[in-house]
Amino acid sequence: MKKQIAILGSTGSIGTQALQVIEEHPDLYEAYVLTANNRAEELIAQARKFKPEAVVIADESKYRLLREALADLPVKVYAGEEALCQIVAETPIDMVLTAMVGYAGLRPTMNAIRAHKPIALANKETLVVAGELINELASLSNVPILPVDSEHSAVFQCLAGEIGNPIEKVILTASGGPFRNCSMEQLATVTKAQALKHPNWDMGAKITIDSASMMNKGFEVIEAKWLFGVRPDQIEVVVHPQSVIHSMVQFEDGAIKAQLGMPDMRLPIQYAFSYPDRLKASFPRLDFKQCTELTFEQPDTTRFRNLALAYEALHRAGNMPCIINAANEAVVAAFLQDRISFLGMSDVIEKTMARVAFIQRPSYEDYVATDAEARRIAGEMIKHA
Numbered sequence: 273m274k275k276q277i278a279i280l281g282s283t284g285s286i287g288t289q290a291l292q293v294i295e296e297h298p299d300l301y302e303a304y305v306l307t308a309n310n311r312a313e314e315l316i317a318q319a320r321k322f323k324p325e326a327v328v329i330a331d332e333s334k335y336r337l338l339r340e341a342l343a344d345l346p347v348k349v350y351a352g353e354e355a356l357c358q359i360v361a362e363t364p365i366d367m368v369l370t371a372m373v374g375y376a377g378l379r380p381t382m383n384a385i386r387a388h389k390p391i392a393l394a395n396k397e398t399l400v401v402a403g404e405l406i407n408e409l410a411s412l413s414n415v416p417i418l419p420v421d422s423e424h425s426a427v428f429q430c431l432a433g434e435i436g437n438p439i440e441k442v443i444l445t446a447s448g449g450p451f452r453n454c455s456m457e458q459l460a461t462v463t464k465a466q467a468l469k470h471p472n473w474d475m476g477a478k479i480t481i482d483s484a485s486m487m488n489k490g491f492e493v494i495e496a497k498w499l500f501g502v503r504p505d506q507i508e509v510v511v512h513p514q515s516v517i518h519s520m521v522q523f524e525d526g527a528i529k530a531q532l533g534m535p536d537m538r539l540p541i542q543y544a545f546s547y548p549d550r551l552k553a554s555f556p557r558l559d560f561k562q563c564t565e566l567t568f569e570q571p572d573t574t575r576f577r578n579l580a581l582a583y584e585a586l587h588r589a590g591n592m593p594c595i596i597n598a599a600n601e602a603v604v605a606a607f608l609q610d611r612i613s614f615l616g617m618s619d620v621i622e623k624t625m626a627r628v629a630f631i632q633r634p635s636y637e638d639y640v641a642t643d644a645e646a647r648r649i650a651g652e653m654i655k656h657a
Contacts, residue, residue, distance in 0.1 A: 275545065276364045278305035278389075280356070280380055281371035283314040285476045286394045286420065286537060290369055291322060293542045296554060301545060305359050309372070310334060316341045323347065325364070328356050330376070356380050361387035367545065369420070370395040373478050374601050375643055378402060382636075385415045392544035394420035397601075400491045401594045402639050403498030417499065418544040423492050424499055425540030426518035426531035431500070432548070434523070442496050443520040443528070445512040446571060449484045452513065456575060462614035464607065481604045485617060486571065490582020494593050497586060504586045509579065511569040516558065534558050577618040581625065591634040591642040592625065598646035599624035606654045616657050624650045 277294065281287045282303070294301040303322040308315040310331035319327050319342055326348035329338050335351035342349055350359065357380045360368050368384040369392040370377050377395030384391060386409065393399070399406055410417055419425050423444045431439075450469055451459060467484040468477060475483070482488035493507050520530040533539055534556045542553055573580035578600075585592040603617040612620065628646045631638050 274300060274302045275366045276302055276304035277545070278307075278360055278362070278365045278368045278384075279303060279371060280307050280360070280368065280377065281309070281373065281395070282306035282318055283308040283311040284371055284373060285479075286369070286371035286541065289538050290371065290541050290545075291318065293538055293545060293553075294322070297542075297551060300551070304365050305362065307356055307359070307372075309376070312337050312341075319345065319347050326350060326359060326362075328352075328359050330356055353379075357383045360384035360389060365389055367392055369541070369544070370398060371420075373397075373476060375401060375597060378639075381406070382409060385409045385413050388413050388415055390415060391417045392420050392541070393417050394541075396421055396488075396491050396495045397597050399495045399498045400597050401643070402634075402636070403494065403593070405634075405636060405639070407498055418547055419495075419499055420537075420540050420544050421492060421495070422535070422537060422540050423519040424495060425543055427496065427500060427521055429531045429543065430519070430521040430529040434521075434529075438524050439500065439502055439506065439521055440524045440526075441506050441508055441522040442500055442502055443508045443510055443522060444489065444492055444496060445515070445517050445519050446486065446489045446509055447483070447515045448511040448513050448569070448571075449486065451484055451575075452511065452569075454575070456615075459575060460613065460615055464610060467607070467614065477608060478601075478604055481607060482600070485578045485614070486576035487578035487582065487600050487621075489571070490579045490585075491597070493579075493582055494586045504583060509571050511571050512566065513569075514563065514566055516563055516566060532558060578621065581618065581621055585625065588630070589632070591628075591631040591638060594634070594639050594642045595625050595628045595646045596621060598643045599650040602647050602650035602654065606657075612654050612657050620650050620653045620657065623653055 279287050303324045305326050306324050307328040312334040328350045332351045339349045360383050368389045370381045371394040374397050377398050381398045419428050470480050496507050515535045517530045520528050522528045536555050585596040599621040603620050606612040
């Protein structure tokens with residue numbers, strides 16, 4: 273039987289690469305559900321090619337366009353956030369790949385876990401916002417959460433065969449982004465076009481900006497706590513510009529295991545789909561004749577304050593990671609619209625963290641309220657930035 277996969281966010285960078293993995297292994301995988309936020313034309317093209325059981329477009333204004341374009345196919349068409357949350361519970365689905373961007377991934381992921389669907393997690397914000405809640409839910413439902421982020425997949429792969437061997441440290445590597453060697457003066461004048469040019473990875477706009485500001489790495493630190501059950505002081509970030517070592521694990525005897533490979537997201541996607549098996553793949557191989565230098569540096573949290581703010585949110589816990597995520601989503605959207613400067617993003621995030629009500633043990637409803645309040649406060653500050 274082919275594994276039936278629901279891809280939440282199929283038109284984004286991770287979603288399209290996941291479909292390439294499915295295409296390479298048509299005997300093993302099938303796209304059962306494809307969803308998009310508002311990219312109707314891309315979703316139509318995917319539906320015509322992969323012929324899923326159903327498609328969902330979150331933007332309800334695109335429903336008619338989608339329905340009419342697929343009228344000649346036996347594909348069910350739905351629209352709206354509620355449909356997105358309900359579709360993940362469909363009985364034939366064997367795995368849900370959460371590749372949506374941002375806070376929007378939280379509710380559908382929770383619903384998929386309640387429906388006992390294994391999660392291939394590419395939406396890091398789900399664990400950033402509500403890691404404790406998600407872990408409790410996954411434990412109650414006995415649902416595995418398989419990491420798709422290249423760094424967390426690397427850690428996950430390093431831990432294979434190490435059951436019972438305590439982790440001393442998780443070492444997450446970071447490319448340093450396009451502004452690794454820039455001064456504060458240069459960072460003050462960074463443009464959107466410059467920030468969208470990542471040196472090693474091809475990603476969507478939001479995550480590319482997060483990588484440039486190092487907030488992406490900060491979120492990965494928070495995510496690592498919940499995925500691997502480690503303390504904040506056990507998570508280290510090291511800048512590795514070549515992006516060949518995807519991350520490492522140090523054990524209590526001092527030994528370090530690392531996972532290496534080309535910067536290609538299809539490998540961690542495929543590993544999540546096939547775990548615990550490894551499948552033959554046509555992805556590019558790492559060639560040590562070409563890769564002659566691996567270098568490492570300490571991250572500079574003075575120039576890249578977002579990383580320090582993420583560690584602070586993790587230490588404070590409660591709803592603080594939810595606050596930092598909401599504020600970050602607001603400032604990144606503003607930066608992409610040229611309404612705030614690159615360095616101004618960190619200022620707004622820090623001030624939002626100070627102003628939103630702190631809750632030590634938040635419920636789901638608290639997270640929803642916190643997200644709304646943080647966006648409102650950040651939005652006000654952006655207007656006056």
